[in-house]
Amino acid sequence: MDNYLLSAFQSLxxxxxxxxxxxxxxxxxxxxPGKWPTCAVIGHIMLWDKHFLQEAIRPIAEGKPLTLVDTEFNAFNREAAAYAESISQQQLLDECAAVREELFDLLTALSEDKWTASYFDADGRPFAIEEYLKDFVSHDRHHLEEIDRFIAGSSSIH
Incomplete structure (x- = not known):
C-alpha cells in the first residue's frame, strides 16, 4: 500500500x-476561453471517482468481479459537465468529497493481497490499483492546478 499515493489521492x-x-x-x-468552468471540472472528477468506485474499487473490496468496461470519454465528460451545472455548488462539493472519501476508505481497508493482486475489467483488460491511483493523482493534479491558476488570475483582476 502506497501511503504517499493515498495521501495525494485524499488531498482532493x-x-x-x-x-x-x-x-x-x-x-x-x-x-x-473554450475550457470548462470549475463546476464542470469538479463534476468530471467526482463522476469518474463514482464510476471507478462502483465498477472497480467496491467490487475489489467485496471480492466480486470488476464491471468496468471501456467508456466513451467524451460522452462521459459531457454528461459530467451537464450534471455539475444542474446542481448547486455545495451539493456538488458534498458529493465530490463523499465519493472520494468512500474510495479512500475502501482503498485503505484493502488487505495487502487485494492491494497488489492483478485484476481484469469486464473487457478483459488488466486493472491494477496502484496504476489507477497514479493515473488519478496525476489527473487530479492537472485539473486542480488549472483551477488554482484561474483563481490566482481572477483575484489579480479585482
Missing part, C-alpha cells in the same frame, strides 16, 4: 472544501 477533499466560498460567478466561469 480539502481542495474541494476550499471551493465552498468561491463566488458563484467564478464557479461557473470558464477557466480559459
Amino acid at each position: 477533499i480539502p481542495f474541494a472544501n476550499s471551493l465552498r466560498t468561491m463566488p458563484h460567478d467564478q464557479w461557473i466561469a470558464p477557466l480559459k
Whole structure:
C-alpha cells in the first residue's frame, strides 16, 4: 500500500472544501476561453471517482468481479459537465468529497493481497490499483492546478 499515493489521492477533499466560498460567478466561469468552468471540472472528477468506485474499487473490496468496461470519454465528460451545472455548488462539493472519501476508505481497508493482486475489467483488460491511483493523482493534479491558476488570475483582476 502506497501511503504517499493515498495521501495525494485524499488531498482532493480539502481542495474541494476550499471551493465552498468561491463566488458563484467564478464557479461557473470558464477557466480559459473554450475550457470548462470549475463546476464542470469538479463534476468530471467526482463522476469518474463514482464510476471507478462502483465498477472497480467496491467490487475489489467485496471480492466480486470488476464491471468496468471501456467508456466513451467524451460522452462521459459531457454528461459530467451537464450534471455539475444542474446542481448547486455545495451539493456538488458534498458529493465530490463523499465519493472520494468512500474510495479512500475502501482503498485503505484493502488487505495487502487485494492491494497488489492483478485484476481484469469486464473487457478483459488488466486493472491494477496502484496504476489507477497514479493515473488519478496525476489527473487530479492537472485539473486542480488549472483551477488554482484561474483563481490566482481572477483575484489579480479585482
